Every structure is written in C-alpha cells, then in structure tokens.
Amino acid sequence: MIVILLGAPGSGKGSISNYLKEKHGFIHISTGDLFRKTVAQDTPLANKLKQIMLSGKLVDDDTTNEVVRQELLKINNPQAHIIFDGYPRNVNQLEYLNKLTKIDYAIDVQVDKAEIMKRITGRRVCPVCKEIYNIYYKKPKVENTCDKDGSLLTQRNDDQESVVVERYKTYMSLNEPLIKACQDLKIYHTIKNDRLDNAIKQVKDICNLQ
DSSP: OEEEEEOOTTSSHHHHHHHHHHHHOOEEEEHHHHHHHHHTSOSHHHHHHHHHHHHTOOOOHHHHHHHHHHHHHHHOOTTOOEEEESOOOSHHHHHHHHHHSOOOEEEEEEOOHHHHHHHHHTEEEOTTTOOEEETTTBOOSBTTBOTTTOOBOBOOGGGSHHHHHHHHHHHHHHHHHHHHHHHHTTOEEEEEOSSHHHHHHHHHHHHTOO
C-alpha cells in the first residue's frame, strides 16, 4: 500500500506518519530525512545534493525524484506499506512517483490556518535534549525552560511567524494543482485534523486498516 500525505506545514502529517509506522508497520519516507541521509554518503548524487543545500536553494524536482527512486530501490519490496510525508510537493513529482509505483491513497490533512500558526509559531525546542514544547498546548512548568534539564528553550528560525506565513503561501500556491491531479487519478481523500486521534481514525477508515 502506497499512501501520500498532503497538508500544510503544521497540519500533523508527521504525527500521523509516526502512528502508521509504529502501529501498522508502514515505512515512513520524508524527503527531509532522505536528504540528510543522502548527503552523509559519498556518491555523485550526495555531492550534487550537498551543493544545492549549501547554496540555500530549494532542491529541484529531478534531484528530489532521484533521491526517492533510490530509496524505493533499497526497499525493493512490492508488498511494503509506505507512507510519503512531504512528497510529492507538486504535479511533476506526483507524475514521477506514479510512474515508479502505484499510489493507493492521497490523503489531504486539513487544518485551519489560525490553528497551523499556533502549532508552528508556538513551538519551542530544548537545544540539549531536543524535547519539543508549545506555548499554547504543551507549556513547560517554568516559562521558556525545559522540564527535563533546565535549558533555555529556543524557537527555530523557520518557526517564526513571518517565515511560517511565507511557507503557507508557497504551500497553497502549489497545492491546488496537486489536489486536482490527485483527483484525476481518483486517489484523493480529505480528513480534518482537529484532534490527532480523530485524524488517525479517518486515515484508518480510508485505508481499511484495523
């Protein structure tokens, strides 16, 4: 079974993917994780990817698609349950993936923009133990201080409001044609992620998981 999760940054794709990985044995493929794993290697593709990432540019479709193709070759199991998180990001990537393997479901995780802003801009991280907090939903016992080791919590640069607004705009501009392409393939479904347990139930129902 091949599932792709669509949704804006902060919509909960990672949490849903982790559940499917832990409870149903899915292989979780995130392009961000793949890029980090690839650049640690000594291959022509790794060197190309390093140069792109060092330049601060977005990784182009051809390179992204090749990284995904090589990962699928490593898995080499037509019976595997795989969930893609953050890929494909546009129609070109969708068309490429659809040639590599049959996509069973494209699930669009929908969350109100105001809620997304709170989830991302409210996020704080401990620089030592990497524990994640949220000033709206998971506050530390002492303001801006990690419960575990007392370190001062930090906010990632890409979690700042101005950055999140731009990321959301970029996502929305790419999302409409991607949704249309998924609808044309008759694989498109939507769920509401107001609560994680409700979102997971909807995904299980769509994918016929017990």
